[in-house]
Amino acid sequence: MSGQGSEEPNRHGRSPGARGGLRPPRRRRRIILAAGAGIAAAVALGAVVLSHGVSGAPSGPVTAEQCVATRMEMGSAHKIPFGERVTCDDAKAAAKVVKVTAEGERSAFDFATRSAPDCPDGSDGVVRVTAGSNDRHYWESCVRNLAGPHPGDPGAGGAMISVGDCVNAAFGFGGEKPCSEPDWYGKVIARVQAESACPASRTLETMTLSPSDGRTAPPRPVLCLGHAGKIIGSGDCITDPTLVLGEVSRADCTSDDAVAKVVTRVKSTGECPSGATNYLSTQNRYLPVICLKKLRPTLGERLRPLPG
Numbered sequence: 053m054s055g056q057g058s059e060e061p062n063r064h065g066r067s068p069g070a071r072g073g074l075r076p077p078r079r080r081r082r083i084i085l086a087a088g089a090g091i092a093a094a095v096a097l098g099a100v101v102l103s104h105g106v107s108g109a110p111s112g113p114v115t116a117e118q119c120v121a122t123r124m125e126m127g128s129a130h131k132i133p134f135g136e137r138v139t140c141d142d143a144k145a146a147a148k149v150v151k152v153t154a155e156g157e158r159s160a161f162d163f164a165t166r167s168a169p170d171c172p173d174g175s176d177g178v179v180r181v182t183a184g185s186n187d188r189h190y191w192e193s194c195v196r197n198l199a200g201p202h203p204g205d206p207g208a209g210g211a212m213i214s215v216g217d218c219v220n221a222a223f224g225f226g227g228e229k230p231c232s233e234p235d236w237y238g239k240v241i242a243r244v245q246a247e248s249a250c251p252a253s254r255t256l257e258t259m260t261l262s263p264s265d266g267r268t269a270p271p272r273p274v275l276c277l278g279h280a281g282k283i284i285g286s287g288d289c290i291t292d293p294t295l296v297l298g299e300v301s302r303a304d305c306t307s308d309d310a311v312a313k314v315v316t317r318v319k320s321t322g323e324c325p326s327g328a329t330n331y332l333s334t335q336n337r338y339l340p341v342i343c344l345k346k347l348r349p350t351l352g353e354r355l356r357p358l359p360g
Contacts, residue, residue, distance in 0.1 A: 110137060114152055114181045114191035119145040124177030124195065126203050126210045132168075134158075134190065135179040140198075147195040150175055158188040169194065170271035173214040176204040207231035207239075215240055218281065219259060221299060237299075238277035247338060250276035256283050256317055257336040284342060288314045293332060294352030300332065300342070312344040312355055321358060330355040 110118055114137055122135030123146035138145050153169035158180075168178060171194035180190040196204060203209070206216025209230030213219065218229050221237035229236045238259070242251055247258050254276075261273040279285035284300050289310035291303045303310040315328040317339040324331055324343035332342045332355055346355060 110139065111183065113155075114149060114183070114193060116149050116151060118149050118181075119198070120147050120149065120179055120181050120193070120195060121145060122179050122195075123147055123197055124179075124203055124211065126201065126208070132178045132180055132192070135181050135195075136185055137181050137183055145198060147176065147179065147197045149181065149193040150196050151194040152191050153178075153194060154192045156180075156190060156192070158182075158190060168212055168270065171212050173206075174202070174204050176202050176211050209233070213240060213261070213275065214243055219275065219277075221282065236281050238275075238283045239280040240275050241278040242276040243272045244274050244276060245272050247274055247276075250274065250338070254278050256285055256339055258338045284314055284317075286314055286316050289347070290314065290332075290344070292350045292352075293354040294350055300334070308348070311348045311350050312346045315343040315345055317342050324358055328358055330357055332356070 119138055119140040119142070120135040121138045121142070121144040122133055135147075136144075140148065150172055153171070169192060171178065174196060175194040176197045177195060179193055179195050181193050182188075182190045196202065201208070202211075204211035204214070206214070207218060207230065209218070209228055209232075213228050216231075217240050218231040218236035219238055219240065220227060220229050231239065238257060241254055242249075244250055250258060256279055257277045259275040259277065261270045261275065263269055277283055282299055282302070284290060284302060289303045289305035290312055291301045291309050292311045293300055305313060312330060312332075315325060318324060318341050319339060321331050321341055321343075324341065328343035328345055330344045330346045332344060334340050334342060343358075344355060
């Protein structure tokens with residue numbers, strides 16, 4: 053997120069074990085992803101949410117609202133560190149569990165690469181939480197730092213990709229980028245399981261997260277991108293696409309560089325409205341046709357005339 057995970061996420065699961073009892077405080081470490089983790093968390097909440105050992109330290113399964121002595125920093129989203137559970141008033145407390153996604157046993161494959169779990173928006177990262185420094189059992193948990201900065205805040209450029217984050221055009225290689233930096237390609241308005249679930253009235257393009265391990269698909273792998281960054285939308289003007297490699301470039305509509313104005317984006321040329329004179333095809337499959345009103349001649353014929 054070593055297991056690695058990125059803004060490419062995933063899951064596996066087990067049922068929670070009752071490892072607590074009334075023991076002296078012990079510590080715990082990381083987790084693997086699991087579809088059954090939601091059940092595990094529910095059992096923990098119903099059974100031993102606030103059980104404590106004789107010293108007052110929490111015992112039993114790790115649950116939401118408990119604290120860990122591991123802080124997530126910017127750029128650490130691709131790693132899943134181990135962390136020890138502590139009381140939230142402990143001086144070592146650095147982050148709070150917001151969701152338990154799975155549990156497992158520490159093994160020789162702790163540093164394998166794989167997709168990250170499905171954490172709530174605002175999570176700063178994932179920690180495999182143990183009850184003690186020598187404990188091999190862990191609960192993989194989405195956490196948020198007790199104090200800022202928060203890598204998981206919208207647009208911050210860290211943690212898992214979620215609503216409000218910005219991404220590079222070459223997403224498979226570049227990934228998330230802080231929105232405060234220049235030259236990001238698009239902004240996420242929704243993260244969903246399939247393109248059909250994107251908000252139709254606001255989505256112009258989509259990106260799909262790839263499995264970080266090459267096998268396991270991330271949860272909600274489709275990023276719905278709106279009219280922001282380098283994504284062209286209604287009202288924008290464009291430069292001559294003959295002179296551009298890659299995506300179409302935006303131009304000042306009052307300048308001589310503007311050769312056409314975007315009327316709308318649609319799925320097929322037959323959907324272009326009557327005010328459009330030309331169209332441009334893009335490689336993005338969500339709304340691949342840009343309907344245009346031509347303003348000036350172009351060097352090439354990439355701006356194709358619409359029938360009629």
